[in-house]
Amino acid sequence: xxxxxxxxxxxxSLRWVAWIxxxxxxIAVSVGVALSAQERGLRQASARAxxxxxxxxxxxGSQTQLVLTTVYxxxxxxxxxxxxxxxxxxxDPRVKAAAPIAFGDISRGYPIVGTTSAFAxxxxxxxxxxxxxxxxxxxxxxxxxxxxxxxxxxxxxxATAGHPAPLGVEVAEEAHHRHxxxxxxVVGRLPRFGSPWDHAILVPVESVWEIHGLGNGHADEDxxxxxxxxxxxxxxxxxxxxxxPRSVADAYTLRGVYRRGGTMxxxxxxxxxxxxxxxGDVRDLLLVAAxxxxxxxxxxxxxxxxxxxxxxxxxxxxxxxxxxxxAYVLATxxxxxxxxxxxGCLAGLVLAQLTVVAVTSVVEARTGLAIPAAIGLTDSLPIxxxxxxxxxxxxxxxxxxxRIPVADTLR
Amino acid sequence: xxxxxxxxARKQIPFRLNRNLLxxxxxxxxxxxxxxxxxxxxxxxxxxxxxxxxVERTKKDRAAIAILNDLSLTLAPGATAAITGPSGxxxxxxxxxxxxxxxxxxxxxxxxxxxxxxxxxxxxxRWRRDAVGFVFQDFQLFPELGVLDNxxxxxxxxxxxxxxxxxxxxxxxxxxxxxxxxxxxxxxxxRGEQQRVAVARALIRHPAxxxxxxxxxxxxxxxxxxxxxxxLGLAQKVGASVLVVTHDSAVLGRVGTVYRLxxxxxxxxxxxxx
Numbered sequence: 001x002x003x004x005x006x007x008x009x010x011x012x013s014l015r016w017v018a019w020i021x022x023x024x025x026x027i028a029v030s031v032g033v034a035l036s037a038q039e040r041g042l043r044q045a046s047a048r049a050x051x052x053x054x055x056x057x058x059x060x061g062s063q064t065q066l067v068l069t070t071v072y073x074x075x076x077x078x079x080x081x082x083x084x085x086x087x088x089x090x091x092d093p094r095v096k097a098a099a100p101i102a103f104g105d106i107s108r109g110y111p112i113v114g115t116t117s118a119f120a121x122x123x124x125x126x127x128x129x130x131x132x133x134x135x136x137x138x139x140x141x142x143x144x145x146x147x148x149x150x151x152x153x154x155x156x157x158x159a160t161a162g163h164p165a166p167l168g169v170e171v172a173e174e175a176h177h178r179h180x181x182x183x184x185x186v187v188g189r190l191p192r193f194g195s196p197w198d199h200a201i202l203v204p205v206e207s208v209w210e211i212h213g214l215g216n217g218h219a220d221e222d223x224x225x226x227x228x229x230x231x232x233x234x235x236x237x238x239x240x241x242x243x244x245p246r247s248v249a250d251a252y253t254l255r256g257v258y259r260r261g262g263t264m265x266x267x268x269x270x271x272x273x274x275x276x277x278x279x280g281d282v283r284d285l286l287l288v289a290a291x292x293x294x295x296x297x298x299x300x301x302x303x304x305x306x307x308x309x310x311x312x313x314x315x316x317x318x319x320x321x322x323x324x325x326x327a328y329v330l331a332t333x334x335x336x337x338x339x340x341x342x343x344g345c346l347a348g349l350v351l352a353q354l355t356v357v358a359v360t361s362v363v364e365a366r367t368g369l370a371i372p373a374a375i376g377l378t379d380s381l382p383i384x385x386x387x388x389x390x391x392x393x394x395x396x397x398x399x400x401x402x403r404i405p406v407a408d409t410l411r
Numbered sequence: 412x413x414x415x416x417x418x419x420a421r422k423q424i425p426f427r428l429n430r431n432l433l434x435x436x437x438x439x440x441x442x443x444x445x446x447x448x449x450x451x452x453x454x455x456x457x458x459x460x461x462x463x464x465x466v467e468r469t470k471k472d473r474a475a476i477a478i479l480n481d482l483s484l485t486l487a488p489g490a491t492a493a494i495t496g497p498s499g500x501x502x503x504x505x506x507x508x509x510x511x512x513x514x515x516x517x518x519x520x521x522x523x524x525x526x527x528x529x530x531x532x533x534x535x536x537r538w539r540r541d542a543v544g545f546v547f548q549d550f551q552l553f554p555e556l557g558v559l560d561n562x563x564x565x566x567x568x569x570x571x572x573x574x575x576x577x578x579x580x581x582x583x584x585x586x587x588x589x590x591x592x593x594x595x596x597x598x599x600x601x602r603g604e605q606q607r608v609a610v611a612r613a614l615i616r617h618p619a620x621x622x623x624x625x626x627x628x629x630x631x632x633x634x635x636x637x638x639x640x641x642x643l644g645l646a647q648k649v650g651a652s653v654l655v656v657t658h659d660s661a662v663l664g665r666v667g668t669v670y671r672l673x674x675x676x677x678x679x680x681x682x683x684x685x
Binding site: 001002003005006008009010012013314315318319320321322323324325326328406407410411 | 503504507510512513532533536537539540541543545547551553554555556560564565567568569570571572612616
């Protein structure tokens with residue numbers, strides 16, 4: 001038995017409907033799949049970006065804002081904690097490493113982040129993709145996506161909190177707020193993090209303090225040295241300190257200790273979990289809407305296919321008169337309808353992938369996060385379910401064809 | 412070569428366990444059992460006897476009216492006959508009952524010594540596929556398919572791909588039907604060409620009984636003559652019995668016997684063609 005010649009003839013006879021019906025199904029199906037894949041990608045990318053930020057310490061306030069500013073480099077004015085905390089943490093035996101993070105300046109739209117060479121190398125995990133790490137106050141290393149060449153000189157400018165500047169260009173506002181006379185020379189390029197730090201220019205934190213007239217955090221006899229240890233008496237206020245604890249137990253102890261007094265300590269994951277919960281709720285809501293959308297479109301297309309089976313009654317009756325069994329007619333009608341629904345589901349997968357790639361590129365450009373733009377197996381599974389449902393729905397026109405009274409229909 | 416009786420006996424086995432199931436499904440054997448060879452000798456013409464056939468139709472007021480009323484006729488193997496009569500006389504209903512498509516309310520249609528309406532539907536479908544060819548007034552081709560695909564369509568009911576012998580036969584039938592453009596879609600052919608393709612389709616499986624419902628009614632005289640020549644000529648070649656419903660005097664003059672049907676009954680004696 002080979003019903004395909006008749007199925008293909010039926011599909012050809014549909015002309016534009018054979019394209020429109022799968023397209024409608026594809027659009028309906030792609031919404032849910034793209035949504036699920038996008039949310040998962042965003043979740044993975046944002047979690048990965050926070051990998052090296054084990055414990056954050058900042059001034060009491062919004063934990064979310066501290067994470068957004070420190071991990072995702074969304075510029076915002078943060079309250080400062082006493083610089084002595086940095087010295088105390090550096091001397092704490094439960095702390096493997098501590099690095100201050102200082103913000104406030106930009107160059108050609110790229111945020112300038114003051115920190116230590118140790119944190120720039122993510123606690124020694126990374127080596128520069130090009131050049132070396134900074135070793136003097138006038139040196140800088142740039143993120144993988146910063147369009148500056150090694151040896152190039154830049155001048156920092158005051159950034160305006162809450163107003164992200166366009167990347168790679170120096171706008172008039174930036175030129176107006178330049179720290180004239182201060183220059184950094186690019187000496188290295190970092191490998192790609194897949195985070196907003198790929199767009200950052202990393203400089204010694206001492207230089208950031210000095211530009212703003214706060215000293216350099218070291219005793220006078222230390223001169224121009226960069227990096228820890230810092231002098232407790234000389235370190236100015238810092239917006240955030242990143243801690244690498246020696247152990248998990250130490251991490252929890254430190255979090256408890258630095259939650260008291262004038263500091264706030266937390267794991268970025270705590271904030272992310274809360275954000276993901278909210279994101280998950282929104283996703284669930286949108287997925288319900290997408291499923292309702294699928295139901296409406298599948299119902300509409302099924303009714304269309306049922307109507308088409310009605311219009312093709314005479315063709316099916318002719319097949320029976322020529323000797324086809326009821327099973328052949330059923331297979332023909334079922335395959336035709338199932339092919340349309342299955343083609344719609346598969347096209348939906350392709351459309352979802354294209355949507356994810358397009359939306360991801362926009363989100364990546366805005367956030368700097370490297371979001372995996374791929375539809376996973378878990379995203380595709382609902383498609384298999386929809387195809388199964390489509391196959392069952394296709395039985396409606398198939399049974400309508402199966403039951404036609406041949407002689408009456410031929411008249 | 413298996414006999415017809417042997418084949419019928421084998422059909423009672425739904426599928427054989429020593430065959431690959433998927434292959435059986437793809438080739439249609441799960442539905443049909445072992446395929447029957449479609450060579451001419453495998454479906455020999457049989458005497459067709461219509462015995463006291465009555466077909467009724469129920470009106471809206473649930474009253475039954477007879478479309479065919481106690482009708483009897485016989486068609487000898489290889490004979491040609493025509494049925495004529497006014498519209499609504501029951502000609503097409505008789506043809507449908509003969510093809511196993513319209514169940515009679517009483518009476519019987521015998522194929523040889525077997526009543527086709529006593530068979531299960533599956534067997535009747537198989538008999539229609541193997542032994543009956545059907546030509547419609549309005550061709551009923553699949554316009555989206557090519558000429559050869561249309562002619563080979565009845566072979567798809569139990570073959571994934573038509574056997575080479577049938578493909579060669581399709582080419583030969585197309586040539587005899589005067590269809591030069593085999594690659595063309597059927598919908599692009601003229602009406603006369605379409606009906607000739609429909610005749611070729613009806614004959615592809617070497618039917619023993621050819622039924623035609625007004626085959627020339629929608630054609631001009633020239634095309635009508637070509638279709639009649641083809642229909643009767645090819646049927647005679649394979650030794651098929653032919654029953655044509657027609658008003659066309661040119662056709663009536665070419666068949667062995669003419670029956671006149673009025674109000675569900677045969678009237679007058681069967682007439683030999685002039």
